[in-house]
Every structure is written in structure tokens, then in C-alpha cells.
Amino acid sequence: MVTIQDIAEIAGVSKATVSRVINRTGYVNEKTRERVQAVIDQYHYSPSASAVNLSRRETNTIGVIVPEIANTFFGELLHGIGEVIDQTDFTSFYFDSDNNSDKEERAILALEQQRVRGLLITPAQDSDAAVNRRLYSYLERLNVPTVVVDRDFPGSKWDGVFFENYQSGYCAAEALIAAGNRTLGMITGDLRLKIARERYEGFLQAAQDGGCPVSEQHIYQGDFTIEGAYAAAKRMLESDDRPQAVLTSNNLTSLGFLKAVTEKGMQIGRDIAVIGIDHIPELDILNYGFSCVARDTVQMGRLAMQVLLERMQNPDKQRQICMIPHRLILKGSEKMDG
DNA sequence: GAAGTGGAACTCATTGCACA
DNA sequence: TGTGCAATGAGTTCCACTTC
Structure with a gap:
């Protein structure tokens, strides 16, 4: 491995001069600069x-901790x-906490050892008060500029x-009602998470406001995973009393739901209507008309990093909270053909 | 006095060695 | 065996010195 000392010896200068050439600082004779640069290039x-x-x-x-690196949502965020x-x-x-608070804490310690200058974090969870206190x-202790992304936690x-x-959640329910559906159901996310509860509450309120209050039997609890949503959707589809239209809580919930629907030999838009939270680009590629409430996740990542840079430049500025707007995309799955 | 350069101090965690 | 100190690594930076 070539070091600055080697370059200095070969170029016939001190390592201070090499350092000046590398960093373009201080005074360096142009011929010396060229000679040193040539050695740097050669080796x-x-x-x-x-x-x-x-x-x-x-x-x-910069340290980045996300809870599910395999989820395309966080892939886009990282992008x-x-x-x-x-x-x-x-x-x-980058660290993947795998939605596990212990792993998250180990990641923060590792980043502390790395002496990171800033941190972007999506907390593993937000429901356990003791875990929240520990995260806080x-x-x-890490004491670097930090931006919490996607999932806030109490006391942050x-x-x-x-x-x-x-x-x-509200606009999805509105759209399902506007499409003519009268019985609405939902496959929720992990309701211990604030983001899942907020989507759920928005959904319930819009249904209430639209004159189609949601029956408790039509609420199926998932956990933001394909497996959890699949199991919940199977129970829903096998029930004699299934809703006409469903809201799925995130991209993985939508995939789990679609898997159950396909297995059952049912068709979206014919047998059941659906809107999902999160856009799933792969469904566009397959020309699958899947209505969704989209969010610009790449923009969310960009904005989070920009907020972090601002915080690093100005540590004393007031706390900044930014909201990424939702966007309703209707492609037909929100209504029944017949 | 400005330009150009070199030497040494400094960073911090780790390791090796001397000494009690 | 435990403790303290110096050396080490590969850079940056400060200050002193020389040259023009």
C-alpha cells in the first residue's frame, strides 16, 4: 500500500508538501505540484x-438506519x-435494524464508533415506552445531527x-365510496405503529363521513408484511361477510392481499375492489391496474438528507418537520365492473 | 515580505514493553 | 498480574526557515 511518505520520498519532497498538493492548500511551486501529482498518478x-x-x-x-432494507419502499428512500x-x-x-430495537441500538453504537457526522433513522418501532426511552x-448520547424519517416516535x-x-387513509376511503362501494374493509398494518394507526383512523373517519361506517368484522389486522397480509386476506376472502372494497396499508400488504385473491381464483375489480397505500412499480410493468395512494419515496429520501445537511450547517435552528404529500392514483381497481 | 518548503506536533486506538 | 508510558500508523496543520 502506497502512503503519503512513499509519495514524498519518490517525489523528493516532504509529506507536508504532498498533503498541500492533494488538498490544494498553502503554497506549492507549480513544477513541484506537477512532479508530485505525476507520482501520485503513477502509483x-x-x-x-x-x-x-x-x-x-x-x-x-452519514449513518442511515432503516427497518426493512429488503422493502422496495426503503430501497427508494435510500436511493x-x-x-x-x-x-x-x-x-x-447503511444499517438494517430488521424492525428489531436491539439491532437498532447496536447499529447506533456502531455508528458512534464510526464517529458519524449525522444520522438518518426510521425507528424500528414506536409503541413500547421503555424502548422509546432507550432510543431517545x-x-x-450519539449527539450528532439527526433526522427521523417516516416513523416518528413519542418524545422525539x-x-x-x-x-x-x-x-x-382518508382519501382512499373517500375514493372507494365515490366508486360506489358501500361496505368497506381494511387490512391494517401493525397497529402498534403510529403510522398504521393514523392510516386506520383516517380510513374509519372518511367512511363515517361518507355514510358508510366500517364494521369491526371488516377490519383485519396485518403487520406490514406480505405473510401477515396474506393470512389476513385469506380469512377475509373465506368469510361469508366480506366487504365490497378494501384498503391495504402498504406495498407489502397489497402484495399479500393480491396473492390471496389470485389463489382464491378471484379478480380485482370483478369480485372485490381495492386501493393500496404505496405505489408498486412492478404492477405497472405487468399492466396491472392497481389503484393506490402514492407517496414520492425517493423525494422523501432526498428531503431527509437535505434537512440533515441544513441541521449540520445550522445546529441551533428550530426543529423542522416536513410532510410528504400523498397522491391518489386511480387505475380501476377501486371499483367493481358489474 | 511573499512564496515555497520541511520538520515536528498532533489526532486516537492499539500494542508492546518496562516496572512495581 | 496490573499499570503506565512510549511507539506506531497515515494523515493534517502549524510554525520556522530559506530563497528570491
Whole structure:
């Protein structure tokens, strides 16, 4: 491994001069600069990141913790974050907490050891008060600019970028009623999560306001996973008293629901109507007319990273909460043909 | 006095060694 | 065995020195 000392010896200068050439600081004779640069190019030298961090007493690393890295939602979120990071000198460190608070805490500790400059985090959960207190204390101890993304947690004092959850549930129910459906049901997310409760409450309120109050029997609890939604949907579809139209709580819930519908030999739009929260691009590729309440997840990632950069530049500014608007996309699955 | 350069101090975690 | 100190790694930065 070539070091700055090697470059300095080969170029016949001190390592201070090499450092000035690399960083374009101080005075360096143009001929010396060219000579040093030629050696750097010849030996493909690049400074050791750990040594640079050591001497600068800081890193250029941003930590990102998401709860389900395999979920395309978080894939898009990371894409947006990466777009903004690419325009800076920062690099990123990604962790998947797997919706597990213990893993989340270990990730925060690892990021502390990495001396990250900032953190973007989607908390693993928000329902257990003791876990929330622990998360709070871990973030306080980390003591770097932090932005909470998608899932807020009680008592948070950090900047946040969230989705209009209540409104998305509300507008989905409105659309289902406007399409002529009279009995509505829902496969919820994990109702221990605030985002799931908000979607659920928005849905119930719109149904009430639209004169189609939702029966308790038509609420099936999922957990934001394909498996959970599939099991809930199977129970719903096998019931004698199933709703005409259904709201599915996120992209994975929609996929689990569609799997159950297909297995049952039923057709969306003929046997049951549905609107899902989250856009699923793969269904567009298959030309599957699936109505949804979409959110711009890539933009959410971009915005979260921008808020973090602002916080890093101005640590004393007021807490900032940004909401990502929802967008209703109707493609026919919200109504029955017949 | 400005330009150009080098030496040494410094960063922090780890390791090895001396000494009680 | 436990403790303290120095050296190490690969950079950056400050200050002193030389040259023009």
C-alpha cells in the first residue's frame, strides 16, 4: 500500500508538501505540484480515509438506519438519500435494524464508533415506552445531527420527514365510496405503529363521513408484511361477510392481499375492489391496474438528507418537520365492473 | 515580505514493553 | 498480574526557515 511518505520520498519532497498538493492548500511551486501529482498518478495513490479521519478528528460519514432494507419502499428512500449524498463529500453507512430495537441500538453504537457526522433513522418501532426511552437516550448520547424519517416516535426532539398517513387513509376511503362501494374493509398494518394507526383512523373517519361506517368484522389486522397480509386476506376472502372494497396499508400488504385473491381464483375489480397505500412499480410493468395512494419515496429520501445537511450547517435552528404529500392514483381497481 | 518548503506536533486506538 | 508510558500508523496543520 502506497502512503503519503512513499509519495514524498519518490517525489523528493516532504509529506507536508504532498498533503498541500492533494488538498490544494498553502503554497506549492507549480513544477513541484506537477512532479508530485505525476507520482501520485503513477502509483495510483489515494489517502487513507482512516488516517484522514484521525488527523481531522472527524469523519465524512452519514449513518442511515432503516427497518426493512429488503422493502422496495426503503430501497427508494435510500436511493433518494444517495442522490443528495453524491453531491457532497460525504459517504454513507447503511444499517438494517430488521424492525428489531436491539439491532437498532447496536447499529447506533456502531455508528458512534464510526464517529458519524449525522444520522438518518426510521425507528424500528414506536409503541413500547421503555424502548422509546432507550432510543431517545441512545440518540442523545450519539449527539450528532439527526433526522427521523417516516416513523416518528413519542418524545422525539429531532427533525423529521414524514408521510401524510391520516390523509392517505382518508382519501382512499373517500375514493372507494365515490366508486360506489358501500361496505368497506381494511387490512391494517401493525397497529402498534403510529403510522398504521393514523392510516386506520383516517380510513374509519372518511367512511363515517361518507355514510358508510366500517364494521369491526371488516377490519383485519396485518403487520406490514406480505405473510401477515396474506393470512389476513385469506380469512377475509373465506368469510361469508366480506366487504365490497378494501384498503391495504402498504406495498407489502397489497402484495399479500393480491396473492390471496389470485389463489382464491378471484379478480380485482370483478369480485372485490381495492386501493393500496404505496405505489408498486412492478404492477405497472405487468399492466396491472392497481389503484393506490402514492407517496414520492425517493423525494422523501432526498428531503431527509437535505434537512440533515441544513441541521449540520445550522445546529441551533428550530426543529423542522416536513410532510410528504400523498397522491391518489386511480387505475380501476377501486371499483367493481358489474 | 511573499512564496515555497520541511520538520515536528498532533489526532486516537492499539500494542508492546518496562516496572512495581 | 496490573499499570503506565512510549511507539506506531497515515494523515493534517502549524510554525520556522530559506530563497528570491
